Amino acid sequence: MALPDLAKKPQRFTGGHRACAGCGFPITIKIILQAAENPVVVGCSTGCMEVTSTIYPYTAWECSFIHSAFENVAATISGVETAYRSLKKQGKIQEEITFIAFGGDGGTYDIGLQALSGAMERGHKMVYICYDNQGYMNTGIQRSSATPRGANTTTSPAGTHIPGKQQYPKDLTAIMAAHNIPYVAQSSMSHWNDLYRKAKKAFSADGPAFLNVLSTCRLGWATAPEDTVDVAEGAVQCKLWPLFEVEEGVWKLSFKPRQPLPVADWMKQQGRFKHLFRPENAELLTDIQREVDERWEKLLKRCGIENGGDKQG
Amino acid sequence: MAMALEAQKTTALTGNEAAATALRQIEPDVVAAYPITPQTEIVQLFSTFVSDGLVKTEFAAVESEHSAMSATIGAAAAGARAMTATSSNGLAFMWEMLYIAAGLRIPIVMPVVNRALSAPINIHCDHSDTMGARDAGWIQIYSENAQEMYDNLIQAVRIAEHPEVLLPIMVTIDGFIISHGMENVELLQDQVVRDFVGEYHFPYPLLDIEHPKTIGPLTLQDFYFEHKREQAEAMQRSKAVITVIADDFARLSGRQYGFVECYKMKGAKYALVVLGSTAGTAKYVVDELRQEGEQCGLVKIRVFRPFPGPELCKALADIKAVGIMDRSDSFSTQGGPVFAETKAALYQASNQPKCVNYIYGLGGRDIEPSLIRQAFMEVKDLATSNAVGGGIRHLGVRE
Numbered sequence: 264m265a266l267p268d269l270a271k272k273p274q275r276f277t278g279g280h281r282a283c284a285g286c287g288f289p290i291t292i293k294i295i296l297q298a299a300e301n302p303v304v305v306g307c308s309t310g311c312m313e314v315t316s317t318i319y320p321y322t323a324w325e326c327s328f329i330h331s332a333f334e335n336v337a338a339t340i341s342g343v344e345t346a347y348r349s350l351k352k353q354g355k356i357q358e359e360i361t362f363i364a365f366g367g368d369g370g371t372y373d374i375g376l377q378a379l380s381g382a383m384e385r386g387h388k389m390v391y392i393c394y395d396n397q398g399y400m401n402t403g404i405q406r407s408s409a410t411p412r413g414a415n416t417t418t419s420p421a422g423t424h425i426p427g428k429q430q431y432p433k434d435l436t437a438i439m440a441a442h443n444i445p446y447v448a449q450s451s452m453s454h455w456n457d458l459y460r461k462a463k464k465a466f467s468a469d470g471p472a473f474l475n476v477l478s479t480c481r482l483g484w485a486t487a488p489e490d491t492v493d494v495a496e497g498a499v500q501c502k503l504w505p506l507f508e509v510e511e512g513v514w515k516l517s518f519k520p521r522q523p524l525p526v527a528d529w530m531k532q533q534g535r536f537k538h539l540f541r542p543e544n545a546e547l548l549t550d551i552q553r554e555v556d557e558r559w560e561k562l563l564k565r566c567g568i569e570n571g572g573d574k575q576g
Numbered sequence: 577m578a579m580a581l582e583a584q585k586t587t588a589l590t591g592n593e594a595a596a597t598a599l600r601q602i603e604p605d606v607v608a609a610y611p612i613t614p615q616t617e618i619v620q621l622f623s624t625f626v627s628d629g630l631v632k633t634e635f636a637a638v639e640s641e642h643s644a645m646s647a648t649i650g651a652a653a654a655g656a657r658a659m660t661a662t663s664s665n666g667l668a669f670m671w672e673m674l675y676i677a678a679g680l681r682i683p684i685v686m687p688v689v690n691r692a693l694s695a696p697i698n699i700h701c702d703h704s705d706t707m708g709a710r711d712a713g714w715i716q717i718y719s720e721n722a723q724e725m726y727d728n729l730i731q732a733v734r735i736a737e738h739p740e741v742l743l744p745i746m747v748t749i750d751g752f753i754i755s756h757g758m759e760n761v762e763l764l765q766d767q768v769v770r771d772f773v774g775e776y777h778f779p780y781p782l783l784d785i786e787h788p789k790t791i792g793p794l795t796l797q798d799f800y801f802e803h804k805r806e807q808a809e810a811m812q813r814s815k816a817v818i819t820v821i822a823d824d825f826a827r828l829s830g831r832q833y834g835f836v837e838c839y840k841m842k843g844a845k846y847a848l849v850v851l852g853s854t855a856g857t858a859k860y861v862v863d864e865l866r867q868e869g870e871q872c873g874l875v876k877i878r879v880f881r882p883f884p885g886p887e888l889c890k891a892l893a894d895i896k897a898v899g900i901m902d903r904s905d906s907f908s909t910q911g912g913p914v915f916a917e918t919k920a921a922l923y924q925a926s927n928q929p930k931c932v933n934y935i936y937g938l939g940g941r942d943i944e945p946s947l948i949r950q951a952f953m954e955v956k957d958l959a960t961s962n963a964v965g966g967g968i969r970h971l972g973v974r975e
Contacts, residue, residue, distance in 0.1 A: 326788050327788045332673065335646035335673070341608075341650065342649065343783075346650070346654035349605040378640075381638060384639075
């Protein structure tokens with residue numbers, strides 16, 4: 264797919280929504296929805312995506328859309344998909360329809376993890392997409408279990424005694440891979456081709472599929488609106504957000520940075536990490552780099568790339 | 577037009593079996609449910625109907641009650657008739673979604689087998705679960721026995737899905753007392769039930785992809801109030817629909833239901849108000865007392881939401897004192913919910929009997945005929961003396 268062709272495809276998510284200038288998720292969902300060949304029914308958990316796209320009496324959705332609560336989009340769409348199977352079996356519906364659930368990292372990594380795990384285990388034919396912006400941004404930038412270590416958030420503030428979030432993020436994509444569903448992948452809104460290709464694969468999977476997509480929040484990350492795509496790209500280039508896929512249990516790396524950036528270079532672009540560059544936090548920065556390297560090595564092993572240690576990293 | 581009653585079959589069933597049979601005959605497109613004592617049997621029985629190909633239903637064995645209600649909402653919004661069932665803490669776990677089902681105007685029918693809420697944990701009957709959900713925007717119908725559970729479930733489908741209503745309904749039976757007790761139940765034929773409930777038509781189905789709709793948008797200061805007002809009006813309109821459907825059902829079955837049932841209220845000077853299985857025991861006590869020459873009667877509330885205020889006032893129009901029985905406490909210090917609401921309704925009535933509240937039967941504590949007789953005698957004292965009503969009493973508890 265060439266970019267000009269992609270631009271010509273019909274939009275299921277239209278302009279006029281109230282997301283911030285420079286918000287990452289509209290880019291994310293536009294690309295994903297353009298990869299769907301069948302008509303779609305979209306579910307959305309409570310969060311920025313929902314509250315900015317469906318302010319009554321307006322909607323940015325050109326397709327069927329349902330929102331009911333924060334933690335339950337996987338359960339809601341599993342109900343929709345079950346209804347579809349029932350009505351199709353009875354001959355009341357003929358069309359092929361694709362079912363998509365969108366949640367932020369709050370609705371996916373944390374409060375919605377149980378409903379997600381249940382829906383995947385039951386094998387509903389749906390694609391769950393987490394747009395991961397590394398925090399509870401809709402409620403005003405609180406930490407989530409996806410927030411990087413060291414980030415300043417309103418519930419992990421960088422104070423005089425504690426320098427931001429104390430924990431490393433949960434590896435949700437690996438958790439979803441452990442559900443042994445047909446397709447799991449990690450992508451980034453900065454890599455539209457990678458995202459488009461993975462969305463296509465997810466939609467054609469024979470069973471549930473899960474995509475975890477890095478999606479910049481310029482307010483929460485404290486970046487300039489025009490840098491949204493570049494900052495997401497930086498997370499991939501510094502190996503903090505690797506691009507990979509797990510297809511029928513086989514792990515495959517999608518992208519290997521030729522010259523990986525130090526994580527500190529990526530962090531420097533964002534106000535949320537500003538305090539880490541004070542002299543007393545130098546050791547923390549080293550720790551973060553070590554963790555990123557270790558997780559990268561582990562990923563390479565899972566992908567069958569032995570001795571693939573990144574010499575430049 | 578007079579119609580012949582449909583042929584019916586008398587079968588010995590537990591309350592749960594009667595509920596499962598109603599579900600089988602209604603044959604929803606989707607059931608999404610999670611087991612909890614004492615409701616579990618309904619889900620188990622229904623699963624076997626699915627496994628044995630007796631129903632076309634797709635069954636989703638979800639991982640929690642929260643997801644059960646979420647998936648049921650999703651399925652019903654998609655355009656499928658969808659049901660679930662629960663009890664006690666399971667209902668409490670659905671709380672958030674109960675309000676959302678009602679606010680989205682999703683016509684779900686849900687059997688609830690009444691069980692005490694934790695803590696302390698207890699698996700036996702009281703009404704704290706559904707009474708806690710009384711303001712969630714659901715229609716609530718309480719059943720005295722297995723027959724009523726069966727009949728109420730079948731009627732509930734028509735009521736919930738009526739275009740003038742579009743509200744979810746919970747139909748209750750008392751845990752263990754009715755859910756696990758066996759009685760004779762008159763069953764309609766499968767096809768008769770199927771014809772009675774008809775096809776499901778949700779006005780805005782998600783699966784109608786030619787006409788995409790956004791369900792569940794953000795609604796702010798400019799529209800939220802109107803949506804809630806419409807919801808309240810739908811609840812108001814449901815009263816007429818409940819009556820029409822009850823009449824339709826009576827023509828099929830010969831069993832007529834109202835908002836309240838008056839038992840030997842003619843000439844009564846004092847009465848008890850109850851709901852659920854206790855009505856059965858209380859009727860037995862009324863019979864005994866009437867034989868002894870007492871002027872007592874019983875009013876059973878069948879529909880608690882919408883609350884039958886005018887019907888209760890009419891039922892209590894000629895009596896001097898009433899004991900209002902609550903199988904749950906609201907901890908408001910103003911008595912249980914049945915008491916508070918009945919008293920509020922009587923405030924506008926031309927006849928205002930003295931009222932006393934009986935909290936009883938919590939956590940499955942047996943309500944014996946002797947206790948009901950005691951309550952009747954106390955209410956009689958109130959009716960015939962200068963004593964002032966309004967108190968809250970606990971029946972059958974250690975002091």
